[in-house]
Structure formats: structure tokens, C-alpha cells
Amino acid sequence: MPTGRHQRLISTTLAPWLAVRGGAAAVAWYIAAFGALEVYHIESSDGAVVSRLSMDGAEFWLSDEAPEHGNPSPQTLGGSTVRLILTVADPDAVYARAVAVRATPVAPVSEEHGWRSGRLQRRRFHALDHCYR
DSSP states (O other): OOOGGGGGTOOOOOOOEEEESSHHHHHHHHHHHHOOEEEEEEEOTTSOEEEEEEETTEEEEEEEOBGGGTBOOHHHHTSOSOEEEEEOSOHHHHHHHHHHTTOEEEEEEEEETTEEEEEEEOTTSOEEEEEEO
């Protein structure tokens, strides 16, 4: 456990880490589709990236896949084991913005179970549900 001055600098968080093929393209897409901010970025000499992204304070990590280190992409797996749920004030606008930058509509935004929600997917990336209560 951190002590001294570091004790106040570290707070407990839990964030998903997405492994994808084409990490730099994925970062650019999350920025274009959802207005994400890249708050941390490292890049290896071969162009592989590790980035921490934030969408209105909700953070997640994204990197190029590294199956040799247990970090396969959805393509390597033949599908994803992760679905992300993004809660926003205006799911219709967010959905339209993502579709405009080539997200694939899986389910249109509609009222369901007390939420206004829809589902998108971007080929090679992870499925993303977004909703508003």
C-alpha cells in the first residue's frame, strides 16, 4: 500500500482494458465516435499502442492485442467476451454520431426495460450498448 505523499495520489478504480487489432485506429475511432479524450498514451517502435481514454470521466484502456501475453482481440477469439455499456444524456445523438463514423447498428435506440438504449458494433472492436434512464 502506498505511503506518504503517494497515499493521497492513488484512488481505487476499476476500468476495462480492451485488446484490439489496430490500436491506433481504434483510439482515433473512439475519439471521433464518442468524443473520448486520450489521457495517457505510449507507443512501441512497431506502432503498437497502449492508451487510457476518458469519456466524460468514464475511463477505459485500449491496446493492440498481444495473444502471447494473454491479450487477444475479438478477431483472434472469433468474437468478444466483453460488452460495454455507456450511459449518456442523449443516446440518440451519440448513436447517430457513432454510425456517422462507421459503427454498425445492432439494435436501434428504443425504450426498453425503463431505459432508452441501443447497441452498436464496430468491426474489429467490442460491442457497445449505450443508454439513458
